[in-house]
Amino acid sequence: AVSPSTAAVATAKADKKITMGFAQVGAESGWRSANTKSVQDSAKEAGIELKFSDAQQKQENQIKSIRTYIQQKVDVIAFSPVVESGWDTVLKEAKDAGIPVILTDRAVDSKDTSLYKTFIGSDFVEEGRSAGKWVVDKYKDAKETVNIVELQGTTGSAPANDRKAGFGEIIKSNPNLKIIASQTGDFTRAKGKEVMQAFLKANKNINVLYAHNDDMALGAIQAIEEAGLKPGKDIIIISVDGVKDGFVAASEGKINFIVECNPLLGGQLMQAAKDVLSGKELPKRIVTKEGVFTSEDAKRELPNRQY
Numbered sequence: 478a479v480s481p482s483t484a485a486v487a488t489a490k491a492d493k494k495i496t497m498g499f500a501q502v503g504a505e506s507g508w509r510s511a512n513t514k515s516v517q518d519s520a521k522e523a524g525i526e527l528k529f530s531d532a533q534q535k536q537e538n539q540i541k542s543i544r545t546y547i548q549q550k551v552d553v554i555a556f557s558p559v560v561e562s563g564w565d566t567v568l569k570e571a572k573d574a575g576i577p578v579i580l581t582d583r584a585v586d587s588k589d590t591s592l593y594k595t596f597i598g599s600d601f602v603e604e605g606r607s608a609g610k611w612v613v614d615k616y617k618d619a620k621e622t623v624n625i626v627e628l629q630g631t632t633g634s635a636p637a638n639d640r641k642a643g644f645g646e647i648i649k650s651n652p653n654l655k656i657i658a659s660q661t662g663d664f665t666r667a668k669g670k671e672v673m674q675a676f677l678k679a680n681k682n683i684n685v686l687y688a689h690n691d692d693m694a695l696g697a698i699q700a701i702e703e704a705g706l707k708p709g710k711d712i713i714i715i716s717v718d719g720v721k722d723g724f725v726a727a728s729e730g731k732i733n734f735i736v737e738c739n740p741l742l743g744g745q746l747m748q749a750a751k752d753v754l755s756g757k758e759l760p761k762r763i764v765t766k767e768g769v770f771t772s773e774d775a776k777r778e779l780p781n782r783q784y
């Protein structure tokens with residue numbers, strides 16, 4: 478069927494209340510909870526009616542939610558793809574139904590970028606590079622090997638792929654820096670603790686832990702302490718996110734360096750939805766702003782953290 482012209486659709490939609498279908502990854506981490514709150518609060522502020530689903534970190538659940546939103550003829554669909562691949566079919570269904578899609582937080586690896594209007598999220602490779610640069614600097618005078626273990630995020634997810642790539646690219650500059658073990662902790666505390674216990678059993682001398690998010694670092698800290706070691710001292714810890722509990726651990730010197738990943742994407746998302754529905758062209762990529770924090774910084778910054 479020939480869909481009405483974009484302008485006609487845009488005008489018709491611009492004045493009626495917008496309905497957004499949002500398919501969230503899950504509730505796996507402090508970051509995710511802050512992200513969900515930001516989306517829900519921002520929808521209220523923007524006067525956008527929000528249909529919200531939690532996929533418990535399963536791609537098939539996200540795809541089901543997107544199909545439901547298509548059937549319900551929502552005005553716009555937004556989601557954070559739990560993994561990078563396997564989205565083309567359902568995104569084509571949304572496109573054929575004339576429903577614009579906005580990606581937030583995580584990316585898809587679809588070659589056809591007409592399948593979504595824009596991707597609002599962090600540069601995860603840059604986050605990995607920031608973590609790597611701090612490690613290279615800390616061990617620039619190291620004479621013997623520095624043994625690094627890595628807790629990766631959800632297998633196949635953009636943050637896990639890119640944080641690994643960025644970190645690896647930077648630490649290559651010093652052959653003394655060796656990743657002796659690297660495994661997914663699925664971004665959760667429980668899994669992070671479990672995998673860290675395994676790392677500690679298998680490796681007698683671990684110098685550094687690089688965790689792709691604070692929740693896995695916090696689980697690992699429990700395992701390190703139960704093994705009678707001091708996190709932040711016997712094992713140097715770098716993590717990504719900068720959620721409240723991460724900042725608390727950093728301010729106690731248990732995490733030595735935190736690379737912030739901003740979950741407060743709700744405002745940008747609602748604005749993008751309004752722009753898309755009023756026919757505005759959006760840049761394909763909107764990168765969120767974020768910083769880095771040492772333990773010292775975290776102590777000072779803790780009172781100002783919103784999540």
Ligand code: GZL
Pocket residue numbers: 505506507508509582583599636664689690691692717718738
């Ligand atoms: C990153 C986001 C990641 C966080 C994790 O933008 O997708 O997922 O780093 C969260 O804490 O689970």
